[in-house]
Amino acid sequence: MSGATIREARADDFPRVLPLLREFRNEQLTDADWHRLFEDHSGVQGDTFGYVLEDAGEVVGFIAAIRSEREVRGERLRFVNASSWIVRDAYRAHSLPLFVKLLADRQAVVTNLSPTPQVLEMMLKLGFTRLDMTQRILVPSLAGLFGKARVVTGRAALERELTGEPLRFLRDHDLPFHRHALVRAPEGSCYLMANRSSKQVRRGLRLPFARVHHVSAPDVLVRHAPQVALRLALAFGVVGVVVDERMLGGAVPAHSRPRPGGARTAAYRSKVVEGTDVDGLYTESVLLNF
Numbered sequence: 685m686s687g688a689t690i691r692e693a694r695a696d697d698f699p700r701v702l703p704l705l706r707e708f709r710n711e712q713l714t715d716a717d718w719h720r721l722f723e724d725h726s727g728v729q730g731d732t733f734g735y736v737l738e739d740a741g742e743v744v745g746f747i748a749a750i751r752s753e754r755e756v757r758g759e760r761l762r763f764v765n766a767s768s769w770i771v772r773d774a775y776r777a778h779s780l781p782l783f784v785k786l787l788a789d790r791q792a793v794v795t796n797l798s799p800t801p802q803v804l805e806m807m808l809k810l811g812f813t814r815l816d817m818t819q820r821i822l823v824p825s826l827a828g829l830f831g832k833a834r835v836v837t838g839r840a841a842l843e844r845e846l847t848g849e850p851l852r853f854l855r856d857h858d859l860p861f862h863r864h865a866l867v868r869a870p871e872g873s874c875y876l877m878a879n880r881s882s883k884q885v886r887r888g889l890r891l892p893f894a895r896v897h898h899v900s901a902p903d904v905l906v907r908h909a910p911q912v913a914l915r916l917a918l919a920f921g922v923v924g925v926v927v928d929e930r931m932l933g934g935a936v937p938a939h940s941r942p943r944p945g946g947a948r949t950a951a952y953r954s955k956v957v958e959g960t961d962v963d964g965l966y967t968e969s970v971l972l973n974f
Contacts, residue, residue, distance in 0.1 A: 688737055688739040688744065689737070689738055689739075691738065692732045692734075693722075693733045693734045693736045693746065693749075694731055694732065695733065697722070698718075698722040700736075700743045701722075702718060703743075704743060705718045707770060713972060717972055720972065721748045721768060721968070721971065726752040726753065726966050727856075729750075733749065733750075734746065734768075734786075735782055735785045735786070737771060737775060739775070744775045745770065745771035745772065746768065746770055747766060747767070747768065747786065748765075748766070748768045749765070749766060749767075749786055750765040750767060752965070754849075754966075755849055756957055761791075761793055761956065762789065762792040762793065763793045763794075763795065765796070765966060765968060767796070767798075767967070767972075769782070783806075793952060793962070795815075796951050796952075797815075797968065797969055799949075804951055807951045807953075808951065813952055813953070813954075813959070814949055814950075816949065816959065817930075817948035817949060818942070818946075818947050819926050819928055819942075819943040819948065820932065820942055821926055822909050822910075822924060822925035822927065822937060823939050824913045824917040824918075824924065824939075825910060825913070825939045826914075827938065827939055828911045828913055829914065830911075831908055831910065832869060832870055833867050833868060833908040833911045833912070834867075834868040835866070835916070835919075836867075837864070837865045837866075837919040837920070845866055846866060850875040853965060856966070857877055859973075862877070862879060862970065863919075863920050865916060867904055867911075869908055871903070871904060872901055872904050873900075874899065874905050875898070875901075876898065876899055877898040878896045878925070879970060880893075880895075880921070880922060883895075892922045893922050893924050893925065894916045894922045894926065895969075896926060896931065897964025897967075898931075902931055902935070903935075905931075905937070906932055906933065909939065910937075910938055910939050913925050926943060930959055930960055931963065933960075950962075
């Protein structure tokens with residue numbers, strides 16, 4: 685146990701890390717799903733996918749690092765999403781050093797979108813900022829039949845109409861359950877990225893929702909929420925659209941309601957970005973279909 689060491693996780697480490705990932709006992713995730721943590725979705729991973737804790741050749745701890753580069757208010761920033769942090773009980777003393785490895789790049793924006801209460805408390809002590817992940821559901825209704833927006837969901841049309849970062853996001857997020865939309869309205873355009881994901885609505889019942897992870901123009905989405913909700917429901921085969929309240933600019937869209945379950949909290953570390961700059965692109969949420 686005293687000989688445990690930490691090193692970067694490489695693509696060929698996946699078979700040895702997989703037994704640890706299976707210990708999360710998430711019945712919704714297959715081995716192929718977990719493998720996405722060891723794939724480069726942004727072009728900037730550099731064949732490093734986090735860190736492993738190793739003892740005598742056995743992987744006894746792991747934390748995933750999903751890397752990307754984003755433009756925030758004209759500045760190009762590095763992002764690191766921490767995910768799937770797990771350490772065998774006998775090696776818990778090495779848990780914090782494993783996490784701290786992700787913090788070495790002081791210029792990077794580090795996020796964790798699904799911390800346990802204990803992990804959240806630890807992150808706050810390390811200088812992280814709380815991130816409100818409270819969500820609303822945009823409910824499809826007949827009100828969506830009226831309005832002046834045009835909602836584009838076809839891949840070929842999106843390839844023609846998107847440019848710059850939104851076009852890169854479209855191409856980088858191309859898994860079978862990824863969905864994209866462009867809202868064209870008189871006051872401007874809004875690009876949306878979402879997962880088609882089943883959510884538990886009551887015990888024993890799961891229904892498909894569009895779980896939004898990126899909103900380029902909150903004001904456009906809010907103004908045309910009924911049209912967007914109905915169009916996405918029809919195009920994606922979902923019963924509603926789930927979106928974080930912070931992505932709505934503080935507004936409450938028509939025909940929406942709070943998602944049951946109360947407040948949800950994540951955390952990020954940065955001296956440059958604000959909570960509204962943090963979303964789900966290039967994170968475990970889009971790769972593991974949360």
